[in-house]
Amino acid sequence: MSSKPLRADARRNRERILAAAEEVFARRGAAASTEDVAALAGVAIGTVFRHFPTKQDLLSAIVKDLLARLTAEVTELADGDPATALFDFFTRVVEQAAAKKAVVELLAQNGVQVGVADPVRGLREAIGVLLERAQSAGAVRAEVRLDEVMALLTATAQGALHGGWSDDLRNRTLGVIFAGLRG
Amino acid sequence: MSSKPLRADARRNRERILAAAEEVFARRGAAASTEDVAALAGVAIGTVFRHFPTKQDLLSAIVKDLLARLTAEVTELADGDPATALFDFFTRVVEQAAAKKAVVELLAQNGVQVGVADPVRGLREAIGVLLERAQSAGAVRAEVRLDEVMALLTATAQGALHGGWSDDLRNRTLGVIFAGLRG
Amino acid sequence: MSSKPLRADARRNRERILAAAEEVFARRGAAASTEDVAALAGVAIGTVFRHFPTKQDLLSAIVKDLLARLTAEVTELADGDPATALFDFFTRVVEQAAAKKAVVELLAQNGVQVGVADPVRGLREAIGVLLERAQSAGAVRAEVRLDEVMALLTATAQGALHGGWSDDLRNRTLGVIFAGLRG
Amino acid sequence: MSSKPLRADARRNRERILAAAEEVFARRGAAASTEDVAALAGVAIGTVFRHFPTKQDLLSAIVKDLLARLTAEVTELADGDPATALFDFFTRVVEQAAAKKAVVELLAQNGVQVGVADPVRGLREAIGVLLERAQSAGAVRAEVRLDEVMALLTATAQGALHGGWSDDLRNRTLGVIFAGLRG
DNA sequence: AATGAATGAGGCTTCATTCAT
DNA sequence: TATGAATGAAGCCTCATTCAT
Numbered sequence: 001m002s003s004k005p006l007r008a009d010a011r012r013n014r015e016r017i018l019a020a021a022e023e024v025f026a027r028r029g030a031a032a033s034t035e036d037v038a039a040l041a042g043v044a045i046g047t048v049f050r051h052f053p054t055k056q057d058l059l060s061a062i063v064k065d066l067l068a069r070l071t072a073e074v075t076e077l078a079d080g081d082p083a084t085a086l087f088d089f090f091t092r093v094v095e096q097a098a099a100k101k102a103v104v105e106l107l108a109q110n111g112v113q114v115g116v117a118d119p120v121r122g123l124r125e126a127i128g129v130l131l132e133r134a135q136s137a138g139a140v141r142a143e144v145r146l147d148e149v150m151a152l153l154t155a156t157a158q159g160a161l162h163g164g165w166s167d168d169l170r171n172r173t174l175g176v177i178f179a180g181l182r183g
Numbered sequence: 184m185s186s187k188p189l190r191a192d193a194r195r196n197r198e199r200i201l202a203a204a205e206e207v208f209a210r211r212g213a214a215a216s217t218e219d220v221a222a223l224a225g226v227a228i229g230t231v232f233r234h235f236p237t238k239q240d241l242l243s244a245i246v247k248d249l250l251a252r253l254t255a256e257v258t259e260l261a262d263g264d265p266a267t268a269l270f271d272f273f274t275r276v277v278e279q280a281a282a283k284k285a286v287v288e289l290l291a292q293n294g295v296q297v298g299v300a301d302p303v304r305g306l307r308e309a310i311g312v313l314l315e316r317a318q319s320a321g322a323v324r325a326e327v328r329l330d331e332v333m334a335l336l337t338a339t340a341q342g343a344l345h346g347g348w349s350d351d352l353r354n355r356t357l358g359v360i361f362a363g364l365r366g
Numbered sequence: 367m368s369s370k371p372l373r374a375d376a377r378r379n380r381e382r383i384l385a386a387a388e389e390v391f392a393r394r395g396a397a398a399s400t401e402d403v404a405a406l407a408g409v410a411i412g413t414v415f416r417h418f419p420t421k422q423d424l425l426s427a428i429v430k431d432l433l434a435r436l437t438a439e440v441t442e443l444a445d446g447d448p449a450t451a452l453f454d455f456f457t458r459v460v461e462q463a464a465a466k467k468a469v470v471e472l473l474a475q476n477g478v479q480v481g482v483a484d485p486v487r488g489l490r491e492a493i494g495v496l497l498e499r500a501q502s503a504g505a506v507r508a509e510v511r512l513d514e515v516m517a518l519l520t521a522t523a524q525g526a527l528h529g530g531w532s533d534d535l536r537n538r539t540l541g542v543i544f545a546g547l548r549g
Numbered sequence: 550m551s552s553k554p555l556r557a558d559a560r561r562n563r564e565r566i567l568a569a570a571e572e573v574f575a576r577r578g579a580a581a582s583t584e585d586v587a588a589l590a591g592v593a594i595g596t597v598f599r600h601f602p603t604k605q606d607l608l609s610a611i612v613k614d615l616l617a618r619l620t621a622e623v624t625e626l627a628d629g630d631p632a633t634a635l636f637d638f639f640t641r642v643v644e645q646a647a648a649k650k651a652v653v654e655l656l657a658q659n660g661v662q663v664g665v666a667d668p669v670r671g672l673r674e675a676i677g678v679l680l681e682r683a684q685s686a687g688a689v690r691a692e693v694r695l696d697e698v699m700a701l702l703t704a705t706a707q708g709a710l711h712g713g714w715s716d717d718l719r720n721r722t723l724g725v726i727f728a729g730l731r732g
Numbered sequence: 733a734a735t736g737a738a739t740g741a742g743g744c745t746t747c748a749t750t751c752a753t
Numbered sequence: 754t755a756t757g758a759a760t761g762a763a764g765c766c767t768c769a770t771t772c773a774t
Contacts, residue, residue: 033764045740046740046767054766148352152359159334169331172330176363179366192755216746373753375752412745412759412761413758416757421743517722521722535696539701542730546725546730592734594770604770
């Protein structure tokens with residue numbers, strides 16, 4: 001089921017490449033060159049392609065990574081106060097978005113094409129749990145559906161990402177959305 | 184202020200190029216080639232570069248165009264019911280976004296770099312008028328500021344654009360935002 | 367039916383590229399680089415790709431060119447003495463082969479894949495006429511079929527090509543084959 | 550004369566690599582990657598390069614192998630009927646060619662460069678014996694020389710190889726050549 | 733001796749931009 | 754002014770070869 005474990009140096013490189021890719025693509029968008037990723041990772045171009053045979057593969061890997069981390073955060077929050085968990089998560093994602101740049105962009109526009117449909121579904125379901133609990137606790141109107149929550153989350157993350165919002169602006173913007181969710 | 188008036192055929196070409204560019208970049212994103220724009224416009228590539236010395240110039244021109252049209256819409260709506268004008272505009276922009284693709288993307292991420300700061304300011308001010316009137320009419324909470332309205336507008340337009348929202352989803356998403364603005 | 371005629375300079379370049387390609391691929395095989403072709407032709411690499419969007423296209427063009435020339439030679443010989451026309455053509459092809467290198471190679475192994483099936487068929491049919499006439503004239507045994515004539519022609523061309531035969535060796539080798547065809 | 554004897558496992562690997570290389574290069578031509586050879590042999594790429602420091606070395610080794618086997622066949626046939634031995638050998642080589650692909654190709658075009666001159670000479674001499682005997686037996690015209698026999702053999706092997714001849718076509722083609730040799 | 737990850741030159745192709753016609 | 758061919762830098766990817774494990 002799992003491929004054989006990588007050699008220590010290979011795993012180290014793989015991680016350096018992923019980190020470099022996240023930074024490079026975050027800063028300059030998905031159009032940034034693979035060479036730049038290699039340079040930042042401190043490896044030769046061939047090494048990047050050994051680990052990720054295609055640029056798409058590299059992009060997918062980053063997105064999957066991010067999704068996994070987000071899903072983990074949701075799970076963690078699921079143990080907290082149902083009345084605030086959803087709003088907390090929402091806030092965290094938008095905070096982070098400002099540091100993820102093109103990753104969010106990829107998530108939004110290419111997510112499925114890039115072959116990360118499954119991880120996306122996982123995140124969606126985890127958020128669905130938060131929503132249900134928030135509604136049970138009376139913190140979110142009953143008629144709000146998961147679809148629009150996801151839409152608002154994605155849209156806001158993108159906005160924060162590209163717009164370069166200040167902390168204050170972010171909070172006020174989220175404030176409007178939260179008010180709308182509460183009714 | 185204005186450069187010398189263009190010859191009739193030159194002006195005609197300029198407009199055909201702009202229209203073609205809007206369509207091409209809308210459909211395939213800013214990465215589409217200038218050659219494709221020329222082809223759709225029915226002119227040679229050299230003609231595109233005579234009118235827009237740089238691809239960036241072409242992109243900027245499209246964005247300015249869009250902003251001008253949006254500003255005109257705002258002005259038009261300013262004569263209507265203050266309680267609904269802002270929401271109507273918001274809705275229209277998001278509706279159109281789905282058909283503008285990369286233009287919105289450009290607006291969001293490159294706006295300033297591309298040198299369309301002025302037109303953006305014009306649009307912002309026009310929307311500011313709608314907001315004030317809506318607040319005077321009691322349709323929007325008094326403490327809501329123009330900043331977050333712009334942020335929500337941009338974010339939602341991008342979301343609609345990249346997310347491929349259905350009409351229904353768009354309406355429910357906007358519904359949450361409008362509820363949040365009303366308080 | 368025909369695309370618009372090329373500009374004078376474009377046609378000149380197209381021909382220089384074809385000539386360069388024929389020489390380069392002849393000398394070093396189909397694996398030679400497109401850059402080398404461009405360099406020999408005295409144009410930039412982009413120019414090669416403007417005329418032949420793919421390396422395969424360039425290779426195909428060369429092969430088609432050669433086939434067209436060969437077919438023309440056959441047609442020309444068809445007016446001569448039926449008893450010698452086939453042998454003359456055979457001899458000429460093998461003579462030329464030594465100067466065509468990889469072109470013959472391509473013809474033999476990739477001909478059809480490369481999309482030159484039609485020109486190949488044309489040549490085959492033209493040779494078929496020579497064969498029939500030679501047989502009517504009693505210069506070739508009646509039971510010899512076009513298939514083996516083509517096979518012998520291709521094989522001998524390749525042999526001459528790769529083997530670097532001397533004039534004398536070529537003549538003696540062909541002598542054996544001609545004796546075999548006569549019976 | 551000979552390097553130190555290999556360890557048992559090393560010799561085993563060397564042979565598996567040779568076998569894999571013959572198959573891979575046969576099927577996909579000399580352009581196939583060394584990595585693929587390693588994979589088919591079930592060893593790591595480093596092992597291939599330990600045994601054959603260069604891809605060329607590997608190719609040479611295959612060719613030498615083939616030549617050795619062919620020479621052995623000639624020697625074996627030398628004990629048979631002088632009137633048919635040469636023709637039998639000729640037929641066998643051409644039959645096998647269809648299964649050797651790139652090896653024959655290498656033999657023909659790179660033979661000497663690749664440093665297999667000696668084995669080639671050995672094969673040539675062995676075939677020379679068959680020819681002399683066939684001529685003594687009156688099965689081949691006296692004026693036929695070894696040069697053209699080799700030329701015809703190589704050419705036909707290549708033709709069969711690249712042309713994908715059917716059994717029938719191969720026989721008829723050889724039939725013409727044999728008739729030519731007999732006079 | 734074997735392994736397999738790393739290297740980096742080199743190949744194909746695209747495309748913004750320039751320039752001769 | 755328009756045309757469209759030419760340019761050449763830059764990007765993605767492959768693969769022979771080296772080297773640490």
